[in-house]
Structure formats: structure tokens, C-alpha cells
Amino acid sequence: MASEELIQRGYFAGDTLRGEKYGRYEHLNIGATSIEALVKAGVSTIVPATVDFPFKHYSPPKKPASAKPDRVFLHRIDDTLAPVAVAENKAPKAYKSEADVLKAQEQALYAALALNVHVAVTTDGTSDRYVDVQASANDGELRFFDETRDLNPAVLESLLLGEAAVSKDPKPLAESVWQSIWVATKAEPKEALLTFTEFFNFKFLSDNLPRRVLPDAYRFYALRKSPAEMMQLHGMTAIEYYFKQIRPKIQELFPPRTSAGDSAVAGLFGLTSIQSPTSIIGFNSFETSEESLATHNRTFIQILDAFEAFGALNDIDPQFKLRLYETFLRRSARQQRLGQFFTPRNVVRPMIRMAELNKLPDGAVLLDPAAGVGGFVLEPLLFGDALPGNVQFEGGLPRRRIRTVGVDVDPNLHMLAKSNMLIHLAEAVRDPEVTLEGLNQAMADTFVLMNAHETLGHWNVRLRVRRT
Numbered sequence: 001m002a003s004e005e006l007i008q009r010g011y012f013a014g015d016t017l018r019g020e021k022y023g024r025y026e027h028l029n030i031g032a033t034s035i036e037a038l039v040k041a042g043v044s045t046i047v048p049a050t051v052d053f054p055f056k057h058y059s060p061p062k063k064p065a066s067a068k069p070d071r072v073f074l075h076r077i078d079d080t081l082a083p084v085a086v087a088e089n090k091a092p093k094a095y096k097s098e099a100d101v102l103k104a105q106e107q108a109l110y111a112a113l114a115l116n117v118h119v120a121v122t123t124d125g126t127s128d129r130y131v132d133v134q135a136s137a138n139d140g141e142l143r144f145f146d147e148t149r150d151l152n153p154a155v156l157e158s159l160l161l162g163e164a165a166v167s168k169d170p171k172p173l174a175e176s177v178w179q180s181i182w183v184a185t186k187a188e189p190k191e192a193l194l195t196f197t198e199f200f201n202f203k204f205l206s207d208n209l210p211r212r213v214l215p216d217a218y219r220f221y222a223l224r225k226s227p228a229e230m231m232q233l234h235g236m237t238a239i240e241y242y243f244k245q246i247r248p249k250i251q252e253l254f255p256p257r258t259s260a261g262d263s264a265v266a267g268l269f270g271l272t273s274i275q276s277p278t279s280i281i282g283f284n285s286f287e288t289s290e291e292s293l294a295t296h297n298r299t300f301i302q303i304l305d306a307f308e309a310f311g312a313l314n315d316i317d318p319q320f321k322l323r324l325y326e327t328f329l330r331r332s333a334r335q336q337r338l339g340q341f342f343t344p345r346n347v348v349r350p351m352i353r354m355a356e357l358n359k360l361p362d363g364a365v366l367l368d369p370a371a372g373v374g375g376f377v378l379e380p381l382l383f384g385d386a387l388p389g390n391v392q393f394e395g396g397l398p399r400r401r402i403r404t405v406g407v408d409v410d411p412n413l414h415m416l417a418k419s420n421m422l423i424h425l426a427e428a429v430r431d432p433e434v435t436l437e438g439l440n441q442a443m444a445d446t447f448v449l450m451n452a453h454e455t456l457g458h459w460n461v462r463l464r465v466r467r468t
Contacts, residue, residue, distance in 0.1 A: 003037040005030055017042040017081060019074055021224055023153020023308060025084065026074045035114050036065035038072065043115075044080045051113045054140050057099055058106035064114035072115070073156060084160055086111045087121035087151070095124040102142070105129065109136055119159045121151055126212075130159060148432055153221060154207035154312035167315045170200070177303050184299040187285035194412055197419050198281040199303060202242075202250060204313040204422075208429045209253075213436060218249040223304055227297070239286065239293050239300035247281070253436055254280045261397065261441040265405055265448065268365065276444040278415045280422060314430075316423060348375045349383075357386045357402065364402050371406025374417035377446060378424050380404070391442055393428055396435035398442035407448045414449040421446060 011017055011028060019026030028038075035047055047065045061067055071087035088108040094100060101122070108120035112133040120131040128151045135143035149155050174196055181192045206220035216222060223230075223238045223246075234241050258276045260266060266274040286296050357366060357380050366387075368376045380386035392399050408414055421443050428434045428442075 003033045003041065005032045006037070006041055012041075019072075022073060023157065023221065023224075024075075024311070025153060025156060026076060026081070028072045028074065029070075030072065031068060031070045031089075033068060034065060035067050035069070035111070038083075038115075039065075042081055043072070043074065044082050045116050047114060048116075051110065052137070053110055053113070055106040055109070055142075057103040058110060060107075060110045064110075067111045067114045069108070069111035069115070071121075073119075083115045083117050085117050085119035085121065085156060086115060087123065090122065090124050092124045092126070101129075105131055105142055109133060109142065113137060119145070119156070123151065149208060149430055150211040152207065152219070154314060157312045158314050167317045168310070169317045170310060170313075173306060173310045174200075176306055180299050180302055180306075181285055184296055185285040185289045190412065191283060191285050194283045194416065195285040197416060198284055199307065200313070201280055201419055201422065202246070203307045204316075204426075205250065205253075205429070207313045208426070210432055213253065214249070218246045220304070220307070222246070224308065227301075237294050237297040237300075238304070239297045242300070243284075243287060243293055247284075250281060251279045254440060258440045258444040260444045260448075262400075262403065262445045264403060265445055268367070268405065269448070274444070274448055276414070276418070276440075276447065277449055278411055278418070280415060280419045280443075282415050283412060314426070316426065343372075343375060345375070348379055352376070352380050352383065352386050355386075360402050362401050366402055366404045368406045371408045371417055371447065372410075372413050374406050374420050374447065377404045377406040377417075378421055381424055391425065391428070393431070393434045393438050393442075396433060397438045398445060400445070404446055405448060406446060407450055409450050411449060414447055417447045418443040 006012060006017065006028075009029065011019060019028045021027075035045075039045065039047060049064070051060070051064050053060055069086040070089045072083055073085040073087070074081050075084045076082075086108055088104050088111070090100070090104050095104065104122045105120075108122050109131050112118070112120035112131070118133045120133050122129050122131070128149075130145040130147050130151075132143040132145050145159055147155060147159060177196050177199065178189075178192045181187055181195050185192075185195075187195065203220045205214060223242060225233070225238075227237065230236065230238050230241060234245075236244070256277050256279050260274045260276070263273070266272060286293060286300070289296065355366075360366070366377065366380070368374075371377055381388060381390055387402055387404070390400055390402055390404065406417060408417070422429065422439065425439065425442065428439065
């Protein structure tokens, strides 16, 4: 018979144990249920008869099966529900001294060893630590994963994959999502790309920003409830909740009219100051559709499903956006009418090589007068013979050895270039020491939107003269 706690928390559907959805995993928030009871309820694991535990702050039960973890994370494969991680939650008042912290970490470690999982998490609600169970057991002392982000489904996935994680090319994901957007809204390729990029940024930020910056209620995973649950909790569909609650929050974190912090950038154009007038998101095909948002909820959920199936947006091939933009924007005849022609990637790379940017002196300026989505400005960050590590953050704010500046007159391309840069700075986004102010300033220092009423040719001439 299932434990009383599992039944009370609604973890049984008929005779099947089913946890709360946690990304591609399931989650049991318990604390009074033993591992023995979990196994009887359907959790698939082999509990050891004894656990070698040479740790001194936590006194474990005599039998490993008697351990009662606060939280258990599970992965369902066909009919098998296997545990993958455990967590111990401690109130801040019980998590003050070093001995308190060590006790909690050892408690989580013991439960992980008893359940045969490799990840153990401890948290006081504000900070999370990740115990490397196998390394701790081998060394006889606590060892930790090199992970600083707050726990979320993407972080759990990254910890479980470990060295097996590889950089992902989301182009197939983009093709699929783009198709869904086009079928629902009949958006042009550029408009569909803007919409896809917005959703991509949303998932990327949900997977990487700390909880204090982007609370759980504004994350991707807040939308991963059934339509009935969304209506019960919020009185609206998932797509309505995204546009009315989450989207304004993202725009608040990445506000328009951010001033460039580097005054020398404005000086390049004979100005006293420069502002970036856009957020990283703006146009969205669903918002401009003639139909109501709620009618697009099924398509929106399909898009969320596709992102969740793709997995964590952590180690992303940084070149994919450049190739992706080229693929989508080439489909739009309207771009050619505007005089917009996007340089192929196989041309950009050789030009960067020939420029020998790594030989530029400190304080030099790399200027692209028709930057588009930022290829010539951002790709040098990827190559060891160009400008790797050019953008650094000190005290949370950006510092650049070489000033890289990209100019354009199209507000939508300006948004896409900033979004592209955000992905290139993925490590900085994950760094808790880097501030949002710093990220916004780095983008404003790098990409400049000129008066859209000026011709592109006019600015080309003006900037080419200034460079010589």
C-alpha cells in the first residue's frame, strides 16, 4: 500500500505513481516517505543493504531504506520510473552555521547513495549546492559539481548529462517552430524569425538567470501545466499568461532606451550620447494576429512542447543563430526590396581571418556600418585568432579590449543582433556576478541603431570616411 503522504499529495493516478512535472522529469515533494515506501510505490531502484558513510555531521539511519529525502526527482522511461536526484530543503534559520550546512549536505548525500543516484541538492530557498555523489563516495569527503545556477529542470538535465552534454544546434527546432508560427499566423519569414527568437530567449533566460532576477512565476516552466490547471491558477490560457504577465517582465529586465556606457562609442558618430531604443524582444506574430490570443493557445503549447523536448538551452552552438538568420531572411523577398543582403557565413569567416583582429592594439575600433544581425561583430568572439574573450565583466559591468560596434537602421535587425549577442555571452548570463545592467550595457555599447529615415548608403559613406 502506498504511503499516506504520497496519496495526500496526489501522486497516485489510479495505481500509478506520478510526480509533478519537472521539465522532462518528475518530482516528488515529500519528506515523510521512506525510500522503502517509494520502492513499494513503484520507484525502480536497488537499495543497498548498507552504505559506507565516513562522514561526521549527519547521523544516518541504520538501514538505507529508512532514509526520507525531502525531494526526489525521477525519469520515466516507458513503464520504468527511475530516481535521478534527491534534494534536502532547509529553513534559513536551520542553515546558518557551517555545521548546519555540512549536515544538510551529508544528509542529501546519504539519501542519494541509498537511492543510487549521482546528484544531491541542498537548498535554503535562496542558494543551491550540488553534491557530486560518486566523487564524494570515492574520496570520503564532500565534492561538488561546478554549477552556480539555481536549481531548475535545465540545470538538473545538465548535471545528469555531465561530460556527455554536447553543444546543440537548434536549427531543426527553429524550422519546426517556424512552421508552427507560419501555419497559425501566416507571418513572413522575418516576422516568424522574430517570434521564434523571442521564445528562444525566453527559454534560454529561464534556464540560466538566477531565481532572484527571474522568479519561478515568470519562467518557461510556469507555463508547463495542463490547460485546466492554468485556468484554475490564473483564469487564463498559457499564451495569455505569457503575454500579460511574463513578456512584460522580460521587457522590464531588458528595457528599451538603454544608454551606451562607453562614451567613446557616441564619439565615433559626433554625438554626446547614444541609446539603444529596443528591448531584446518586440514584434511577435501572435500579438499582431487578427485572431485572439486564446485561439492560438494550442499552437503555443505545441511550441512549448518542442522547446521542452529539445532540452536545456545551455551549451548552444553559438554560430547557429548566424546561420539561422541567413536561412530565414533569405526566404523573404521583402528584404531585397529594402536593400538588405545578408553576407553568407562562408564569406564572413575568411574576412575575419584576413582582418587579423588579434593584432589590433588595445582601444582600437572594429566598426561594421551595416551590421544586420551582427555576424562581423560577434563571430570574432568565437575564434582564437580573432577576439576571443574580448567582452569581459568587472564588477558586473562590461569591459572590452577592442571596441566592436555594429550599426544598422532596421529596428528589428537591431533587436535580433542584441539577442544574438546575449546568446554569445551565455557564460556571462550564467555568472551570478554579472549584472543585468552589465548585459544591457554591453549590448548597447555594441549595437547602434541609427535614424531609420536615413538611407543605408548615406551611413556607409559617412562611416567609411571616418574609418580612413
